[in-house]
Amino acid sequence: MEGGNLLEVRGLSKIFDGFAAVSEVTLAIAAGEIAAVIGPNGAGKSTLFNLITGHVRPTSGQVLLGGRDITGMPPHRISGIGIGRSFQRANIFSRLTVFENVQAALLSHRGCGRDFWSRSETFYREEARALLDSTGLLGQAQAIAGTLSYGNQKQIELGIALAGDPKILLLDEPTAGMSAAETRETLALLKRIARERSLTLLFTEHDMEFVFSIAQKIAVMHQGRIVVEGSPATIRADAEVRRIYLGSVQ
Ligand SMILES: Nc1ncnc2c1ncn2[C@@H]1O[C@H](COP(=O)(O)OP(=O)(O)OP(=O)(O)O)[C@@H](O)[C@H]1O
Ligand SMILES: [Mg+2]
Structure with missing residues (x-):
């Protein structure tokens, strides 16, 4: 480098x-x-x-x-x-659950891979839970993202950004x-x-x-x-x- x-x-x-x-x-x-x-x-x-x-x-x-x-x-x-990023205003899927937001980000970065034939809710389940845990959101995994406080929505955005495993x-x-x-x-x-x-x-x-x-x-x-x-x-x-x-x- x-x-x-x-x-x-x-x-x-x-x-x-x-x-x-x-x-x-x-x-x-x-x-x-x-x-x-x-x-x-x-x-x-x-x-x-x-x-x-x-x-x-x-x-x-x-x-x-x-x-x-x-x-x-x-x-x-x-x-x-x-290069991961967050925006000046929270940029999340407000109608999806917190878990689905992070899961969608993992899917978009890594693709379906071997999980293609499994039920969609199991895709990257463990990885998504680990990300929610590290961003302090595990307790709200099943909440609809748009209903959470602004601070929590920014935490979701951080989880989404980390899903890409940025440098x-x-x-x-x-x-x-x-x-x-x-x-x-x-x-x-x-x-x-x-x-x-x-x-x-x-x-x-x-x-x-x-x-x-x-x-x-x-x-x-x-x-x-x-x-x-x-x-x-x-x-x-x-x-x-x-x-x-x-x-x-x-
Ligand atoms: N797409 C655009 N077209 C024209 N001017 C723009 C565009 N985007 C930003 N600007 C102008 O460029 C300048 C810098 O804007 P920018 O948003 O980068 O500032 P900032 O430092 O992020 O400000 P803030 O602290 O308010 O977020 C401003 O004068 C803004 O109006
Ligand atoms: Mg700005």
């Missing part, structure tokens, strides 16, 4: 009708690293994630996974080779819309899952307490560009970052 970096973004730009939403972004994430991209609304964070996962085509620049150029690949291929997981505002209690639970859950699975995480987040308690590296975006990048201590002390974004965060 090139230089030990799992994910590399090189000079990535996206121009929408003459407007540079992402501009010359260069970023490297090492295997096992937990990295955050922060910045004000409209800074280009979600667009950057969409460029990495193939949901938006870059105007220029490159995305590499394990040294392999994946620029311009369609989203399903990118997810198939190891790196991109989380776009994992605590958006959550109560303070749900935010704390999500933080604990992500810390545990990252540790258990040696996951590499790249996330965006507006909750600075969350960012500073989990990220090992922080990149600050402003008007499409990364203006500063460094350790939490570096970012906290940076005058430019304080001016752009952190304001009174201590």
Whole structure:
């Protein structure tokens, strides 16, 4: 693997009708690293994630996974080779049960395989239960996903993303819309899952307490560009970052 970096973004730009939403972004994430991209609304964070996962085509620049150029690949291929993601708003099948949501994700990643002739409810039963267990949802396996709290729906989304056994997981505002209690639970859950699975995480987040308690590296975006990048201590002390974004965060 090139230089030990799992994910590399090189000079990535996206121009929408003459407007540079992402501009010359260069970023490297090492295997096992937990990295955050922060910045004000409209800074280009979600667009950057969409460029990495193939949901938006870059105007220029490159995305590499394990040294392999994946620029311009369609989203399903990118997810198939190891980049999982969650969205800013929970993206689940709200009429299916919690179990069926995770089971469907396992089926879509691994196919029917030998299970083709078994009854559909038994497909990947053990794997699905293990995923629900690790995301804290086993007790609600038979509940209809859409009836659960928003925090639980985001947990389902996490289970769906993990079903693809990603090398790196991109989380776009994992605590958006959550109560303070749900935010704390999500933080604990992500810390545990990252540790258990040696996951590499790249996330965006507006909750600075969350960012500073989990990220090992922080990149600050402003008007499409990364203006500063460094350790939490570096970012906290940076005058430019304080001016752009952190304001009174201590
Ligand atoms: N499909 C699109 N067409 C045109 N402009 C877009 C498109 N997607 C995003 N933009 C613009 O690009 C800029 C960056 O948007 P983006 O959603 O990436 O910001 P963000 O940092 O994720 O913001 P937030 O913190 O509010 O989620 C915004 O000005 C947005 O209006
Ligand atoms: Mg966004």
